[in-house]
Amino acid sequence: MARTHILGFPRIGAQRELKFAQEAFWRGEIDEAALREVGANLRRRHWQAQQAAGLDYVTVGDFAWYDQTLTLSATLGALPARFGFDARALQLQQYFELARGNAAQPAMEMTKWFDTNYHYLVPELGPQTQFDGGVNWILDEVDEARALGYRPKPVILGPLSYLWLSKCPGAPAAFDRLSLLPRLVAAYRSLLAALRQRGVEWVQIDEPALCLDLPANWLAAYQPAYEELADAGVKLLLATYFDTAANHALLACQLPVQGFHIDLVRTPQQLDAWLAALPGDAVLSAGAIDGRNIWRNDLRVTLATLQPLHARLGDRLWIAPSCSLQHVPVSLEGEGKLDPEIRSWLAFATEKLCEVSTLAQGLNEGEAAITASLQASDAAQSSRRQSGRVTHELVQRRLRQVTPEMAQRHSPFVHRIAVQREALQLPPLPTTTIGSFPQTAGIRQLRARHKRGELSALDYLTAIRSEIELAVRKQEALDIDVLVHGEAERNDMVEYFGEQLWGYAFTENGWVQSYGSRCVKPPIIYGDVFRPEAMTVETTRYAQSLTSKLMKGMLTGPVTMLQWSFVRDDQPRETTALQLALAIRDEVADLEKAGIRIIQIDEPAFREGLPLRQADWPRYLDWAVRAFQISAACVRDDTQIHTHMCYSEFNDILPSIAAMDADVITIETSRSAMELLDGFGEFRYPNEIGPGVYDIHSPRVPGVDAMLKLLERACDVIPPERLWVNPDCGLKTRGWPETEAALGNMVQAAQRMRERLAR
DSSP states (O other): OOEEOOSOOOSSOTTOHHHHHHHHHHTTSSOHHHHHHHHHHHHHHHHHHHHHTTOSOEEESOOOSSOHHHHHHHHHTOOOGGGOOOGGGOOHHHHHHHHHOOSSSOOOOEEEOTTSSOEEEOOBOOTTOOOOOOOOHHHHHHHHHHHTTOOEEEEEEOHHHHHHTOBOTTSOTTOOGGGGHHHHHHHHHHHHHHHHHTTOOEEEEEOGGGGSOOOHHHHHHHHHHHHHHTTSSSEEEEEOOSSOOGGGHHHHHTSSOSEEEEETTTOGGGHHHHHHHOOTTOEEEEEEEOSSOOBOOOHHHHHHHHHHHHHHHGGGEEEEESSOGGGSOSOSTTOTTSOHHHHTTBOOHHHHHHHHHHHHHHHHHOGGGGHHHHHHHHHHHHHHHHOTTSOOHHHHHHHHTOOGGGGSOSSOHHHHHHHHHHHHOOOSSOBOOOSBOOOOHHHHHHHHHHHTTSSOHHHHHHHHHHHHHHHHHHHHHHTOSEEOOBOTTOSOTTHHHHTTSEEEEOOSSOOEEEETTEEEOOOEEEEEEEOOSOSSHHHHHHHHHTOSSEEEEEEEOHHHHHHTSBOOSSSOHHHHHHHHHHHHHHHHHHHHHTTOOEEEEEOTTTTTTSOSSGGGHHHHHHHHHHHHHHHHTTSOTTSEEEEEEOSSOOGGGHHHHHHHOOSEEEEOOTTTTTHHHHHHHHHTOOSEEEEBOSOTTSSOOOOHHHHHHHHHHHHHHSOGGGBOBBOSSOOTTSOHHHHHHHHHHHHHHHHHHHHHHHO
């Protein structure tokens, strides 16, 4: 009998209950007990959904108050020493301070989780880290699940992946964090023993690092580490996902674990290597349902793929999604306004539970037992293939007309920048922001009232223009050099544009956690993409009319539009990216015609899209760079193109970032104390750059001296004449008082640095 499980479930709640409870707690409106009750209710609901779908196990340990990696650090007793917190007595307020910072300490560094848009808190380790134990939250959750009558399968990030994802700030240059492994494994051993004492049979231990190009010494560390865990008394299911681990299958299958999970959606071709290496008594968990995208599974095709596998493995075959379902929305149940035809093509997390169960039933009882489900799946697949709304000849014809020249600016940067400096007349170290300003409760209410039809289009436009003028006046008062309109009219940097393009569909409650309480609602690209009319020109033109200062046009780039959407899977991603690039190109051209001299095309997801294996990088970087170039290269030399990237490691792809040929790039650097900037300096990045001087994801307002220190560090790495001054990212999640205070300090820091440089 094939068994069923999932690797994780979305923790935020179908109505973002966790988000709202977190933020209420941060505001002091509810206490810790009330917040914990919200978490307990969500866990119970999600376990019930798994049991109701017929899964053999419920997954425990996928819940986190902010981030699962931070929670693991708290469990292991590996908190940053600079905070002075006792991990064994950690309170939720302290836990959140680790993630968000406090008056004394900046937040822990945050970066992307592999190639997803989820951000994890980077563990801070060092030679003195002991891993001597901390909170027992995962044990408490196992007790909860067992008390409710469920069969829990805890999930924890494996020791090698945890170490690989960590950093050692302040440690000696010669320190090798791999030397911490024996201490770390001892802590894992204790945790597994505690789980065994609670009657746990299986523990899912995630090692996604096995899908990377790991150095030989890291690969060699797996065997001794897992030998130490072998007699902990629980069965271990070692899980890989997001790419192939086929080249490490032999190594993995020699480890003393009882099962393996592999991603057969991203890389189905790895199955043969795993079957060849699989021990005769080991479980193979087949990740057959897409945990990263929202398209309904073709049950008939997947069943046919799994049937010979089931015939070979029998009850050693488990059926699961490819990865944790935290990357998709909770349920389609609340999507009453979604076009019925498109809705029939989709499956969110709750629906994917049923797909997993249905596949196992078909394997265990035969196809006749799931006839109705197969027929419904067939109908959905046929509807999608035959729908006239998916392909448009206008778009296809334009794709055929793309030429190499469309990806090239008229002149090289050295010529353009001279023209731009003469035309723009900006001071040294010009100050700007990344685009958005606080999305206040009033702005959100305006948008909601307009969407419900309670506010006319004219009244809504008038109100939004009032918010734009407020943002402009505040920036003028702060004496910022290059202004933005504040994006009061935008619900999201991708959804806003998608709503104005062909080929996109939108949900009401399709929320996915990005980090902490920050949730995004990715739009769905179901067909060919085309821009029927201008999207931002009138708003930007109006904002420019309010000031004599330069106003940036703000756009989202084609790669980010792709990465932060649920993308159609019936054509190559690069084709969809090119369609998006042509749409953005049209908008760039129209902004320039409207007199906008600086246009920012944000690409925060550029690094995120990079494949995990370096052998796959060249193809991705080729089409991703080309997409950006095509979106931007239509402008004159005196029009300045900016881009923005954040919360990623850039050093290994700097040649490709340079090839994008943006005149100015702004990047997140404050959480790493400008460490990310070092690579740009060593590479001798040729264009202008704005390293972020303060972290906008923390409510902490850094002082002038703190920002000045970062600017001094930046000037040591990049020639000052090529530096801009800006925050790390957009300011939509912050309030006006802290925003004005921080930007005021930023402008003062820039002015003081200019005075020093002028001496």
